[in-house]
Structure formats: structure tokens, C-alpha cells
Amino acid sequence: xxxxxxxxxxxxxxxxxxxxxxxxxxxxxxxxxxxxxxxxxxxxxxxxxxxxxxxxxxxxxxxxxxxxxxxxxxxxxxxxxxxxxxxxxxxxxxxxxxxxxxxxxxxxxxxxxxxxxxxxxxxxxxxxxxxxxxxxxxxxxxxxxxxxxxxxxxxxx
Amino acid sequence: xxxxxxxxxxxxxxxxxxxxxxxxxxxxxxxxxxxxxxxxxxxxxxxxxxxxxxxxxxxxxxxxxxxxxxxxxxxxxxxxxxxxxxxxxxxxxxxxxxxxxxxxxxxxxxxxxxxxxxxxxxxxxxxxxxxxxxxxxxxxxxxxxxxxxxxxxxxxxxxxxxxxxxxxxxxxxxxxxxxxxxxxxxxxxxxxxxx
Numbered sequence: 001x002x003x004x005x006x007x008x009x010x011x012x013x014x015x016x017x018x019x020x021x022x023x024x025x026x027x028x029x030x031x032x033x034x035x036x037x038x039x040x041x042x043x044x045x046x047x048x049x050x051x052x053x054x055x056x057x058x059x060x061x062x063x064x065x066x067x068x069x070x071x072x073x074x075x076x077x078x079x080x081x082x083x084x085x086x087x088x089x090x091x092x093x094x095x096x097x098x099x100x101x102x103x104x105x106x107x108x109x110x111x112x113x114x115x116x117x118x119x120x121x122x123x124x125x126x127x128x129x130x131x132x133x134x135x136x137x138x139x140x141x142x143x144x145x146x147x148x149x150x151x152x153x154x155x156x157x
Numbered sequence: 158x159x160x161x162x163x164x165x166x167x168x169x170x171x172x173x174x175x176x177x178x179x180x181x182x183x184x185x186x187x188x189x190x191x192x193x194x195x196x197x198x199x200x201x202x203x204x205x206x207x208x209x210x211x212x213x214x215x216x217x218x219x220x221x222x223x224x225x226x227x228x229x230x231x232x233x234x235x236x237x238x239x240x241x242x243x244x245x246x247x248x249x250x251x252x253x254x255x256x257x258x259x260x261x262x263x264x265x266x267x268x269x270x271x272x273x274x275x276x277x278x279x280x281x282x283x284x285x286x287x288x289x290x291x292x293x294x295x296x297x298x299x300x301x302x303x304x305x306x307x308x309x310x311x312x313x314x315x316x317x318x319x320x321x322x323x324x325x326x327x328x329x330x331x332x333x334x335x336x337x338x339x340x341x342x343x344x345x346x347x348x349x350x351x352x
Contacts, residue, residue, distance in 0.1 A: 034197075057335075133312070
């Protein structure tokens with residue numbers, strides 16, 4: 001029976017071709033990772049939190065962010081930076097004590113890391129649009145008591 | 158084989174190693190190239206800020222020797238639950254101007270006929286007050302020309318506060334470049350109209 005070496009050679013050449021379909025699969029996966037990482041923007045708003053809408057177009061500074069959402073009557077959920085979310089009920093006399101304590105800790109860290117004088121004592125506050133004004137005022141008072149006097153209310157277009 | 162249809166004849170002659178026709182990948186790649194920036198643009202959310210302050214406590218102190226001698230504006234805006242605005246300490250606004258009515262302790266701008274707050278009218282009124290109050294002098298001649306205190310009921314939604322800040326912070330844009338600042342130092346305090 002005669003052999004056909006030329007066919008074997010052709011097969012090897014076919015295998016050497018670039019498999020574009022696999023390459024595209026890889027690109028698709030990379031694209032998802034890129035979207036996840038690039039989508040963080042200046043402020044990484046966690047699930048469940050949403051900034052109110054505004055027409056003002058003043059750029060946001062890259063500083064610590066405090067995220068707040070309503071957690072029922074006189075209660076809030078808050079999240080400082082990328083730390084874990086906490087829940088707290090308002091003390092009528094003392095305000096949000098846990099929030100205040102956490103912000104004081106964060107202030108010390110913030111002072112040590114931020115070199116720009118303008119941004120010292122500044123904090124971005126991301127609060128859900130349905131949070132009451134009274135809650136926002138309490139949160140702002142806690143922030144000011146912790147040393148964050150430059151209060152920047154974050155909004156989205 | 159004369160009994161078989163032509164299609165089967167063709168199939169029989171086809172070798173298993175024959176390649177199928179390649180899909181037009183360049184079209185898909187072009188589509189992906191358009192999709193990537195479109196998806197990225199959707200993912201990145203732009204955020205903006207309103208810098209605010211809490212009302213300062215205690216007296217104003219002695220001040221510097223070269224401090225402005227003109228009386229401070231001391232303007233206060235109170236947002237009503239029904240969409241009304243109360244402007245307190247306005248000196249140049251008149252009753253009837255843009256629908257302003259007199260009501261203790263200041264001038265009241267009621268909501269529009271549709272029941273919605275008249276944000277644009279508010280901005281026009283505040284701009285008028287600001288310009289007339291300066292009396293041709295530079296803003297530096299006054300201690301607080303860029304300051305206003307905003308009060309609102311504690312039950313009001315945060316979104317309404319932010320909406321009001323939009324119209325207080327800048328003058329009306331004339332479509333050329335960035336709008337001019339009106340009140341850039343905004344203090345937030347609790348309160349209600351008539352309270």
C-alpha cells in the first residue's frame with residue numbers, strides 16, 4: 001500500500017494557522033475584566049447606593065467617600081471608602097456614634113496620606129436621593145465633628 | 158451511479174478534510190471595536206460635587222483691620238415642603254417682582270401653576286438681588302457676597318436639596334462657556350418656612 005507523505009505535511013500547515021475564534025473568546029473575557037476595573041471611576045459607588053442627579057458640573061476630587069442610605073426610621077447604612085457596610089440607628093442625644101468613631105479613625109489615616117492642603121479635611125458624601133434632609137444634616141454634623149469640614153455632596157448627571 | 162440524485166453524488170465526492178467556509182470575522186471584529194468604547198462609556202459614571210458647609214457657631218469675632226465695612230448680605234433661603242421658597246434679608250427685591258409676596262419673615266415665591274418649584278425664577282431673583290446689592294462696588298467690598306444659608310424641613314428629600322443647590326450656585330448660563338458663580342459658599346441648616 002503506497003504512503004502519502006504530502007497529506008501529512010498539509011495537515012501540519014493547517015494546524016499552524018492562527019485560531020481567530022479562540023482569540024476572540026479571549027478578547028471577550030479580557031473586555032469583561034477591563035470593564036469591571038475601568039468602571040470604578042473616581043468614586044466607587046457600592047451596590048444599593050446611588051447619588052442624586054444634579055446639573056452642576058464641578059469635578060470631584062479623589063478623596064475618601066462616605067456612602068449613606070436609609071435603613072428605616074432614624075437608621076442608616078453607611079460605608080466609608082471601600083470598608084464594609086455598617087448599620088446604625090440614630091441616638092437622639094448623641095447622633096450617629098459609630099459613624100463618628102469610624103470617621104475619626106478615617107480622618108487620622110486621611111491626614112497621613114493626603115498631602116494637598118486643599119483636600120485635607122475634605123470628604124465626599126454619596127447619599128441616596130430619598131434620604132431625608134434631617135439624616136443628611138446628622139451625617140454632616142458627624143463628619144464635621146470628626147474633622148471633615150469640607151463637605152462635598154456628590155451628584156451624578 | 159445513475160440512480161442517485163446529483164446532490165448525493167457531490168457529497169460522496171467530498172473529502173472529510175475539506176474546510177468549511179470561514180465566517181466573516183472582520184465584520185464581527187469591527188462590531189467589537191465599536192462596542193468596546195460604547196460599553197466603556199456606559200460603565201464609567203461621571204460624578205459632580207456641591208461643596209457645602211454647616212452654619213458656623215459663635216460670634217464673628219473682631220475681624221481684620223482692612224475687613225469690608227459694608228453690611229453683610231446675610232441672605233437666607235428656606236425651601237418649603239410644597240415647593241415654595243422664602244427669601245430672608247433681601248434688601249432690593251420688591252413685592253410683586255416675579256410673583257414675590259410678602260410673608261413674615263421675608264419674601265415668598267410660591268410654586269408655579271403646575272405646582273412645581275420655580276427654580277429658574279428663584280435664580281433670576283437671587284441674581285437680581287446680588288447685582289443690585291453690590292451697588293456697583295466689587296464683591297470684595299462686602300464680607301459675604303458669595304454666601305447664602307439654605308434651610309429646609311428635615312423630612313424633605315435630599316434630591317430636592319441638591320436640585321435647589323443647582324440654581325443657587327450659578328447664574329443663568331447664556332450658552333457661552335461655564336456659568337458664572339452666584340453663591341459658592343452654601344451653608345445648610347435645618348428649618349422651615351415660617352418656623
